[in-house]
Amino acid sequence: MIRIIQYGIAITLGFAYLTIDVNSQLVNSFCLILILLFGIPHGAVDHRIHLSTSKDTSVLKYILxxxxxxxGYILWWLLDPTKALFIFILLSAYHFGQELLEDNKIKNSDVWMRMIWGLMILVAPMIYHIESISGYLNVVTQGELPDFGFWRYIVPSAIILFAIGSILLFKRRGIEKKSIHQLSAFLGFIIIIHVLLPFVLAFTLYFVLFHSLNAFKHQYKWLKSKKSNYDISRFAGDLVGFSLLAILGILSLLWFLKPESQTTLITYFFILISLITLPHAITLDQFYRFRSQPRLSGGLK
Known part of the structure; x- marks a missing residue:
């Protein structure tokens, strides 16, 4: 049922964009608001996830x-922004691939499998849309982007073929047919939205409707399994505090930086997002690895 809702909303919004003449700046602003309201909060319970999968009992120590x-990551951005961007893209790809496979009940997947699906979700679309997103990337790299030329079609196609190959391998390994069908449907979905929609909108639909909502689902089920009286209202309460803090922090920094154009604004926005993506991805990697262990231990702190 949740998947039907996810695809339904994505198709509805995508169809609305294709049939209604909407200003691109308005669409981009809408995307940033969605990411702020739904994307940022999916890392707001990282402290609870960490405490439930670690012997560490100090919230303050974890937050510090x-x-x-x-x-440390923002210092890297300041010293070497091109390398920081490269690491951010690879880290995000790994994180997206890991979450996708976990959501499809493919446990203990190989690192290269997670990277293949992460590259398919993020890197292949970026290369395919390289001309339209070069303005964002040039803010960071100062015009040092490679000229992909015809490779902007070859590389994404190769990544997609690797993803298809991994599906066939999963089938040989005896992965449930339901998981195979869901991965195949998702692959088709990602390809279609990036062919039809601009990168920022297509990425937002994926990030909010699939990655973030799936993370909410995984986190809530886990935390509820660790404490019987943990319910949806407590989960929502846990999300609010750090979500507001992160959103206010990002908005304050954007106001301080005063980007001169929407292109610069979007670039700064994702750089700021990267600062919390790194510790969040580390926490979720620990969580998924711990959750896949045969014997589960530890309680909700």
């Missing part, structure tokens, strides 16, 4: 480590 990792 979280902040220090983010601070």
């Amino acid at each position: 480590r979280y902040v220090l990792i983010a601070a």
